[in-house]
Amino acid sequence: MPTVLVNGVNREIKAPSDTPLLYVLRNDLELTGPQFGCGLAQCGACSVLLNGKEVRSCITPLSAVAGKEVTTLEGLPARWAKQKKLTGPEAAHVLHPVQQAWIDEQTPQCGFCQNGMMIKATELLESTPSPTIEQIKEAFTKSGPSPHLCRCGTYTAIIESVQRAADIMARSIL
Amino acid sequence: MTGTLETLAQGQQGTNVDVFGASLSRRGFVAAGGALLASFVLVRSSSAQEETPSMRGIPTSKLSSDSFIEIHADNTILIRTGKSDTGQSTVFTAYPQIVADELYVRFEAITTVISGDTDRTPDGGGTFDLLGHGMPNIRKAAAYVYQAMLDVASKQLNVPKDQLSVKDGIVSGGGKSISYGDLVKGQQLNLTIPVMGDIHSMFGLMVTGNPPLKPVSQYTVVGKSFPNSSVVSKVSAKETWVTDVRLPGMLHGRVIHPKTLGSKLVSAGTLDKSRFPNAQVVVKGNLVGIVAPTEWEAIKASQQVASDTKWSDWRGLPTDARLFDYLKEDADWKSVPAATSKESKGDVAAALASSPKKLKTIYQRPYLKHAPIGPTMAVGDVRPDGSIHVHGHTQNPQALRTEIALMLGVSPDKVTVHTYAGAGHYGRSNGGNAGAEDEAVILSQAVGKPVRVQWMRNDDLQWSTQSSCAFAEVELAIGPDGKLTGFQIDHYMPAMQDDRPIGAILAGLPTMPAPNEKGSLFGMRNQPSDPWLYGATPAVLERAHGGPQIGQASSPINVGLRDHSLRTPVQYQQNFPRELAITEAAYLAGADPLQFRIDHATEKRAIAVLESARDSSGWKTRSGFANGSGPTKQGRGVSLMMRGGAYWACVAQVTVDTNTGAIKVDKLTMVVDPGIVINPLQLKRQIEGGAVMGVSMTLREELRFNDSTITSSDWISYPIATMADLPEIKVILHHHPEVGSYRQGSEAASALAAPAIAGAFFDATGKIARRLPLKPAYVKTLLEA
Ligand code: FES
Numbered sequence: 001m002p003t004v005l006v007n008g009v010n011r012e013i014k015a016p017s018d019t020p021l022l023y024v025l026r027n028d029l030e031l032t033g034p035q036f037g038c039g040l041a042q043c044g045a046c047s048v049l050l051n052g053k054e055v056r057s058c059i060t061p062l063s064a065v066a067g068k069e070v071t072t073l074e075g076l077p078a079r080w081a082k083q084k085k086l087t088g089p090e091a092a093h094v095l096h097p098v099q100q101a102w103i104d105e106q107t108p109q110c111g112f113c114q115n116g117m118m119i120k121a122t123e124l125l126e127s128t129p130s131p132t133i134e135q136i137k138e139a140f141t142k143s144g145p146s147p148h149l150c151r152c153g154t155y156t157a158i159i160e161s162v163q164r165a166a167d168i169m170a171r172s173i174l
Numbered sequence: 175m176t177g178t179l180e181t182l183a184q185g186q187q188g189t190n191v192d193v194f195g196a197s198l199s200r201r202g203f204v205a206a207g208g209a210l211l212a213s214f215v216l217v218r219s220s221s222a223q224e225e226t227p228s229m230r231g232i233p234t235s236k237l238s239s240d241s242f243i244e245i246h247a248d249n250t251i252l253i254r255t256g257k258s259d260t261g262q263s264t265v266f267t268a269y270p271q272i273v274a275d276e277l278y279v280r281f282e283a284i285t286t287v288i289s290g291d292t293d294r295t296p297d298g299g300g301t302f303d304l305l306g307h308g309m310p311n312i313r314k315a316a317a318y319v320y321q322a323m324l325d326v327a328s329k330q331l332n333v334p335k336d337q338l339s340v341k342d343g344i345v346s347g348g349g350k351s352i353s354y355g356d357l358v359k360g361q362q363l364n365l366t367i368p369v370m371g372d373i374h375s376m377f378g379l380m381v382t383g384n385p386p387l388k389p390v391s392q393y394t395v396v397g398k399s400f401p402n403s404s405v406v407s408k409v410s411a412k413e414t415w416v417t418d419v420r421l422p423g424m425l426h427g428r429v430i431h432p433k434t435l436g437s438k439l440v441s442a443g444t445l446d447k448s449r450f451p452n453a454q455v456v457v458k459g460n461l462v463g464i465v466a467p468t469e470w471e472a473i474k475a476s477q478q479v480a481s482d483t484k485w486s487d488w489r490g491l492p493t494d495a496r497l498f499d500y501l502k503e504d505a506d507w508k509s510v511p512a513a514t515s516k517e518s519k520g521d522v523a524a525a526l527a528s529s530p531k532k533l534k535t536i537y538q539r540p541y542l543k544h545a546p547i548g549p550t551m552a553v554g555d556v557r558p559d560g561s562i563h564v565h566g567h568t569q570n571p572q573a574l575r576t577e578i579a580l581m582l583g584v585s586p587d588k589v590t591v592h593t594y595a596g597a598g599h600y601g602r603s604n605g606g607n608a609g610a611e612d613e614a615v616i617l618s619q620a621v622g623k624p625v626r627v628q629w630m631r632n633d634d635l636q637w638s639t640q641s642s643c644a645f646a647e648v649e650l651a652i653g654p655d656g657k658l659t660g661f662q663i664d665h666y667m668p669a670m671q672d673d674r675p676i677g678a679i680l681a682g683l684p685t686m687p688a689p690n691e692k693g694s695l696f697g698m699r700n701q702p703s704d705p706w707l708y709g710a711t712p713a714v715l716e717r718a719h720g721g722p723q724i725g726q727a728s729s730p731i732n733v734g735l736r737d738h739s740l741r742t743p744v745q746y747q748q749n750f751p752r753e754l755a756i757t758e759a760a761y762l763a764g765a766d767p768l769q770f771r772i773d774h775a776t777e778k779r780a781i782a783v784l785e786s787a788r789d790s791s792g793w794k795t796r797s798g799f800a801n802g803s804g805p806t807k808q809g810r811g812v813s814l815m816m817r818g819g820a821y822w823a824c825v826a827q828v829t830v831d832t833n834t835g836a837i838k839v840d841k842l843t844m845v846v847d848p849g850i851v852i853n854p855l856q857l858k859r860q861i862e863g864g865a866v867m868g869v870s871m872t873l874r875e876e877l878r879f880n881d882s883t884i885t886s887s888d889w890i891s892y893p894i895a896t897m898a899d900l901p902e903i904k905v906i907l908h909h910h911p912e913v914g915s916y917r918q919g920s921e922a923a924s925a926l927a928a929p930a931i932a933g934a935f936f937d938a939t940g941k942i943a944r945r946l947p948l949k950p951a952y953v954k955t956l957l958e959a
């Protein structure tokens with residue numbers, strides 16, 4: 001039975017090893033941040049971080065993640081708390097700066113794609129703390145197997161939110 | 175018999191106080207808590223809505239008795255609306271803001287918003303015209319509640335009503351004051367509000383009567399950028415999305431849709447039980463479904479069974495390559511009468527005959543998809559007691575309820591529709607619903623368990639409805655003074671508004687009729703839907719021609735290319751040709767296309783948005799083309815629209831790479847005057863999103879189909895805009911309280927881009943692109959012609 005480190009917790013999973021990670025997360029582990037958008041690695045709605053790198057969980061079989069670390073939208077606050085070495089109530093209440101920026105900027109319309117957008121933003125900001133607009137566009141359109149698609153057209157808000165998240169992160173350097 | 179305030183104060187139950195036509199009563203006293211509930215009574219049916227063709231023959235169920243508004247003893251306020259939010263935010267921002275203002279409370283006092291669910295909301299109606307032409311139900315309901323609260327306070331404080339005022343939920347007068355919460359404490363007050371209409375119709379119930387409304391000049395909550403409460407839960411993974419619904423014993427379902435839009439089932443494939451021991455095949459008519467306890471088994475089993483399922487052949491579509499020839503030469507536009515706009519006037523034929531400069535041409539728009547990022551899904555739960563529960567993300571829950579009831583031959587009472595957050599679908603993408611609801615119910619009924627049907631990406635693109643294709647024939651003439659002397663436009667569009675759920679059609683179960691010759695509201699008819707804004711033109715003739723859906727009549731399963739409304743329906747199809755023709759007319763006249771519009775417009779607000787678009791985009795007025803040299807050319811274009819009482823102008827600035835044919839939209843300036851702006855930030859975000867959708871539809875989108883089926887099946891074969899296509903978007907909001915009302919501020923944002931971008935391409939290159947989308951291959955042919 002494969003064991004996967006999901007959001008900091010080791011989880012044993014009964015599903016067949018060819019099951020795409022998306023269905024394991026949503027149906028077996030009740031982590032419903034990632035969404036089914038295409039099942040074809042063409043949209044990004046299902047994205048998670050695998051060892052810190054954005055992957056499309058809809059085409060990533062369970063067998064490919066055994067022994068690795070998966071972070072979902074649900075795990076972003078703890079990921080940030082750990083990176084900032086926050087503890088106690090501070091850690092319990094904090095949102096990841098990306099999530100906070102998404103709220104401050106009122107980024108989602110329907111919000112269905114935004115899981116993948118926030119995962120991609122987190123990946124980007126961990127490597128590029130202060131991205132330019134061109135770098136943001138590059139990350140959301142060229143860095144993965146497909147561009148991250150938003151049918152509601154929130155791309156402007158996403159760029160503003162990534163920049164705001166970068167600001168929040170920069171200000172929180174102790 | 176109308177009672178008096180005294181009887182109310184004395185607690186005589188059953189005696190009512192008249193509140194501007196609503197009726198206030200006290201049900202009793204309670205030891206703890208207390209509330210005022212504003213529910214409704216149906217006063218009469220509206221004849222207009224009784225005619226809704228899709229609703230004929232459906233029994234009216236008992237009405238929901240839930241209230242519009244509740245004021246609680248702890249000073250919290252709850253509101254309910256039958257409209258579901260599909261990403262607009264209006265239900266969570268504008269509605270509480272409107273209620274808060276009418277009730278003279280703070281925005282934060284509205285602590286709960288319940289929307290959509292058929293058993294928990296009062297009024298029904300679809301997710302369109304959310305602001306109700308300035309008078310959404312919730313506003314009038316709040317106005318009644320305010321008057322009732324004043325009546326209650328007047329009695330309790332013993333101060334005449336006209337000496338009372340309210341601020342932040344505290345009623346004051348005669349040196350005394352009391353909060354709303356204290357006014358209802360220990361009591362159960364009921365306010366019964368008059369409504370009319372049919373809850374199951376497309377429009378739902380409408381609150382009637384004329385309670386006094388708060389003067390617009392006193393608004394303190396409307397006009398401010400309050401946040402959308404659903405954003406926090408969505409961003410922090412706390413939202414219960416429709417995709418998260420899990421019921422005890424629930425099975426996962428997938429549907430194997432036919433090979434073509436006219437195929438009948440020959441034989442369903444045999445399930446390989448050795449590989450899929452827990453899966454089960456369900457066949458009903460031409461509907462083939464798979465259910466299994468796990469989602470992955472359902473997916474794999476459906477692929478295995480699909481590969482072995484036999485369908486009859488059918489070839490009844492014209493192919494996308496022949497679409498516009500088909501529409502012009504073969505399609506039937508004669509079965510229903512053309513409709514002429516009320517703005518038509520003068521003698522266009524005479525103007526055309528006598529003017530020196532003329533244009534006669536055709537504009538074409540392909541079929542488009544709603545293309546939600548998440549394909550539709552629903553959970554159907556047909557229970558042993560005969561009740562049917564549908565968990566979904568539908569645009570019109572009460573209408574869906576009647577469709578499910580009709581399909582199964584039961585009373586709508588038996589059906590409950592629960593709504594959740596889901597992927598936006600910008601209209602009605604399957605028979606008036608999101609898509610999978612009816613199939614989930616059919617599969618659940620067959621297996622006796624709740625079934626979750628998730629459409630795959632190809633199901634959504636190939637089996638949801640389309641936004642109708644269209645073409646328009648234009649003839650116009652310019653007089654010696656450089657002004658339009660005549661403008662004639664004939665719009666052609668196959669029927670829209672196909673309300674039949676696809677699963678019911680395939681299973682051979684009852685549905686509403688397909689759009690046909692009859693139907694006063696929709697049917698096969700087309701209507702002039704793009705208000706004429708160039709009043710200075712002496713002769714105008716606008717006609718709209720409708721016809722059947724393509725392929726439907728010859729499809730043995732009566733399917734073909736089904737159509738349903740998508741953002742700015744009908745008007746998008748009509749405004750694109752009209753506005754691009756006006757741009758062509760301007761160049762023909764040797765005029766600047768923006769100034770030409772101003773010179774022909776007669777409505778102040780239309781002129782104001784044009785001037786604002788000009789000034790805020792840096793538009794330089796000039797006549798003639800941009801005439802840039804070199805392989806990369808720049809140009810600018812403009813478009814104008816009035817929709818639902820809001821005025822829009824858009825300026826597009828583009829760069830054309832003449833080597834590749836690629837058009838890059840550099841900047842879009844969107845100006846809207848909706849009258850009162852309710853929430854500037856939310857409106858700005860909605861417009862930005864709509865503008866991106868507009869760029870996407872203009873440059874990339876086109877439904878692909880061969881002679882038998884839709885071949886757009888994924889994001890490669892139906893591409894939409896990515897962040898790389900994003901122009902700079904400048905949004906200008908004109909807040910005009912003196913208009914006295916708020917109108918549709920966001921929907922049309924997606925429609926303005928196409929004529930503005932095509933106009934900018936014309937300006938940049940001198941070549942006119944009259945067919946959407948403006949893909950590089952098409953653009954190159956134009957450039958090389
Ligand atoms: S759902 Fe995985 S990329 Fe679309």
Ligand code: FES
Nearest residue numbers: 111113150151152
């Ligand atoms: S917010 Fe709706 S798809 Fe992106």
